[in-house]
Amino acid sequence: MSWGFSGGNDDADAFEDLRDAAERPMWQIFTEYGRGYKGEFALGAVASVIARFLELIPALILGVAIDSLFAGDQAFRLPLVPASVIPATTEAQFWFAVGAVAGIYVLTATLNWVNSWAWNRFAQHLQHEVRVDTYDVVQRLDMSFFDSKQTGEIMSILNNDVNQLESFLTNDLNAGIRIGVLVVGTGALMIWLNAQLALVALLSIPVLALASYVFVQRIGPKYGRVRGSVGALNSRLENNIGGIEVVKSYGRESFERDRVESASEDYLDANWDAISTRIKFFPSLRIITGFGYVVTFLVGGYWLLFGAPGPFSGTLALGTLTTMLLWSRRFLWPMRQFGNVVNNYRYAFAAAERVVGLMNDPATIHEDDDAVDLETVDGLVEYEDVRFRYPEADDNSVEDVSFTAESGDFVGLVGPTGAGKTTLLKLLMRLYDPHEGTIRIDGTDIRDLSLSSLRSHVGYVSQEPYLFHGTIEENVAYGLEASDDEIVEALGMAGAMEFVADLPDGIETTVGERGVKLSGGQRQRIAIARAILEDPEILVLDEATSHVDNETEVLIQQSLESLTAERTTFAIAHRLSTIRDADTILVMDDGRVVEQGPHEELLERDGLYANLWSVQVGEVDALPEEFVERTAERERASLDDD
Numbered sequence: 001m002s003w004g005f006s007g008g009n010d011d012a013d014a015f016e017d018l019r020d021a022a023e024r025p026m027w028q029i030f031t032e033y034g035r036g037y038k039g040e041f042a043l044g045a046v047a048s049v050i051a052r053f054l055e056l057i058p059a060l061i062l063g064v065a066i067d068s069l070f071a072g073d074q075a076f077r078l079p080l081v082p083a084s085v086i087p088a089t090t091e092a093q094f095w096f097a098v099g100a101v102a103g104i105y106v107l108t109a110t111l112n113w114v115n116s117w118a119w120n121r122f123a124q125h126l127q128h129e130v131r132v133d134t135y136d137v138v139q140r141l142d143m144s145f146f147d148s149k150q151t152g153e154i155m156s157i158l159n160n161d162v163n164q165l166e167s168f169l170t171n172d173l174n175a176g177i178r179i180g181v182l183v184v185g186t187g188a189l190m191i192w193l194n195a196q197l198a199l200v201a202l203l204s205i206p207v208l209a210l211a212s213y214v215f216v217q218r219i220g221p222k223y224g225r226v227r228g229s230v231g232a233l234n235s236r237l238e239n240n241i242g243g244i245e246v247v248k249s250y251g252r253e254s255f256e257r258d259r260v261e262s263a264s265e266d267y268l269d270a271n272w273d274a275i276s277t278r279i280k281f282f283p284s285l286r287i288i289t290g291f292g293y294v295v296t297f298l299v300g301g302y303w304l305l306f307g308a309p310g311p312f313s314g315t316l317a318l319g320t321l322t323t324m325l326l327w328s329r330r331f332l333w334p335m336r337q338f339g340n341v342v343n344n345y346r347y348a349f350a351a352a353e354r355v356v357g358l359m360n361d362p363a364t365i366h367e368d369d370d371a372v373d374l375e376t377v378d379g380l381v382e383y384e385d386v387r388f389r390y391p392e393a394d395d396n397s398v399e400d401v402s403f404t405a406e407s408g409d410f411v412g413l414v415g416p417t418g419a420g421k422t423t424l425l426k427l428l429m430r431l432y433d434p435h436e437g438t439i440r441i442d443g444t445d446i447r448d449l450s451l452s453s454l455r456s457h458v459g460y461v462s463q464e465p466y467l468f469h470g471t472i473e474e475n476v477a478y479g480l481e482a483s484d485d486e487i488v489e490a491l492g493m494a495g496a497m498e499f500v501a502d503l504p505d506g507i508e509t510t511v512g513e514r515g516v517k518l519s520g521g522q523r524q525r526i527a528i529a530r531a532i533l534e535d536p537e538i539l540v541l542d543e544a545t546s547h548v549d550n551e552t553e554v555l556i557q558q559s560l561e562s563l564t565a566e567r568t569t570f571a572i573a574h575r576l577s578t579i580r581d582a583d584t585i586l587v588m589d590d591g592r593v594v595e596q597g598p599h600e601e602l603l604e605r606d607g608l609y610a611n612l613w614s615v616q617v618g619e620v621d622a623l624p625e626e627f628v629e630r631t632a633e634r635e636r637a638s639l640d641d642d
């Protein structure tokens with residue numbers, strides 16, 4: 001038997017299915033989120049196109065200057081520039097050429113600024129919207145999604161993958177357009193200047209395209225693995241820092257170091273695998289482009305020195321060759337950059353697959369199109385033949401449960417650990433949907449209600465309430481507009497005011513991450529105050545006072561009495577004294593409600609409840625053999641599961 005844990009790195013890419021389901025993810029992101037910034041995108045693209053064309057002109061002017069001003073055997077003519085604009089004297093033509101080149105550089109710099117401004121705006125806003133939307137989609141996903149994914153992995157998508165997209169959009173998409181324009185523009189100009197020599201210079205393009213295609217095919221899956229292992233490493237780190245108290249108290253620093261090392265090694269291996277493919281690609285691009293340049297120089301130089309070689313004909317001027325060579329450098333350089341763009345595209349694609357996959361994850365808990373809002377609630381709750389199993393579990397956690405809680409009832413739920421009490425009540429909030437059966441509030445199937453209205457009418461205080469980093473005040477109000485007086489009143493009813501009053505900043509005291517600066521019982525009381533302020537018509541208390549001492553519990557119960565008297569309340573309790581006065585008690589075992597009724601009646605039945613009660617009041621000797629045997633058996637089974 002292994003006593004390790006299955007950690008993030010054992011499950012290299014928990015999002016593989018989602019990634020596979022994402023179709024054309026880059027396009028989806030670009031069209032959906034880029035739509036609002038079409039103007040910026042177009043402005044950036046136009047500025048980039050014009051700037052790239054302008055960048056080609058100085059080489060043309062230089063070629064013309066060589067052939068007309070310096071070698072002096074041709075007239076000073078510039079394409080598309082009317083002869084009337086060109087000065088007559090050589091000196092004036094020289095200054096004209098210098099001025100034109102300088103002017104073009106200033107214009108190009110201005111256009112580059114416009115391009116950067118527009119494209120960064122586009123990419124930054126797109127990134128911001130993708131991040132916010134992805135977060136919003138994630139927080140609405142089913143609980144079963146969170147049950148099967150680790151926080152670190154989800155964070156990795158929300159952070160690293162979204163940033164990856166931004167980096168591609170800011171730098172590489174821009175570079176891609178620039179390269180496209182330069183290659184097409186330069187290619188067209190070269191053909192216009194000397195079509196025969198242009199053929200030689202452009203020969204490397206199909207070879208480069210083929211090499212890039214092969215590269216993309218090989219690197220794609222490798223980048224997918226890299227993104228997956230980043231997520232797994234994040235999970236490992238997040239898990240360990242979250243559990244730092246356990247790490248320290250058990251002195252397991254070296255054990256955890258090994259696990260982080262192993263996750264980091266997986267990332268290293270995945271990355272190295274991708275890097276070794278990538279570093280072969282770039283030199284091969286350099287060889288191809290270099291070879292193209294050498295061949296152009298060879299053919300052009302031979303042509304100048306010895307006349308048209310082989311199949312070529314006509315004459316070639318020195319200035320033309322110079323322009324061609326300068327242009328081919330301008331055009332071969334971006335072709336090499338093209339490798340970078342392709343590489344980064346593949347990397348961003350792997351990130352986009354995860355983002356889009358996550359966004360498209362079909363929710364199983366969804367609202368009907370004609371879902372109605374629950375307006376006023378009487379609080380009649382009915383369960384009818386409800387059956388539920390967690391997605392990856394072998395057995396049902398809730399089995400054929402039927403009961404009715406009348407409006408205003410106080411319903412206690414008791415039973416051995418793992419009997420299904422919490423699960424039964426999570427179904428009421430539709431954190432999960434039952435596989436069979438129906439749950440109704442005031443006679444309406446909860447699946448016909450809008451999720452937000454359902455949840456706003458059901459208040460839930462869990463066993464281990466979560467407090468957010470912030471003040472007590474913020475944690476009690478939790479997004480609601482509430483005055484200090486209302487907060488203090490809620491804290492008072494929850495039995496929290498006397499300890500809050502003793503804190504240095506009272507209700508403005510910061511509770512630390514997850515509320516670490518408070519004790520378990522204090523956290524529970526803050527959570528009860530949160531539920532009191534919410535004022536829901538149906539209240540679920542899931543061992544809400546399990547961490548407080550007996551006297552405090554009595555105090556809280558007294559103050560909650562008026563609260564629970566007016567609303568339907570479900571209270572799960574291991575300390576049976578807390579639900580002794582309930583209108584009805586549901587006794588659960590193995591997912592079933594095996595007994596129900598008020599306290600006295602259940603004691604008289606002398607069944608499971610009576611046995612649990614005997615345990616609580618210390619009458620252990622009176623317990624039947626069968627009960628003791630089952631408890632021991634359950635204990636063994638839970639140890640085997642671990």
Ligand SMILES: Nc1ncnc2c1ncn2[C@@H]1O[C@H](COP(=O)(O)OP(=O)(O)OP(=O)(O)O)[C@@H](O)[C@H]1O
Pocket residue numbers: 147390391392393397415416417418419420421422423424
């Ligand atoms: N998210 C989950 N995924 C899979 N199985 C789960 C999940 N949550 C609970 N279970 C299983 O469902 C069963 C019922 O759990 P539940 O938490 O409802 O029991 P409980 O009666 O509230 O226990 P306790 O008194 O210990 O809180 C248990 O066997 C538990 O292991």
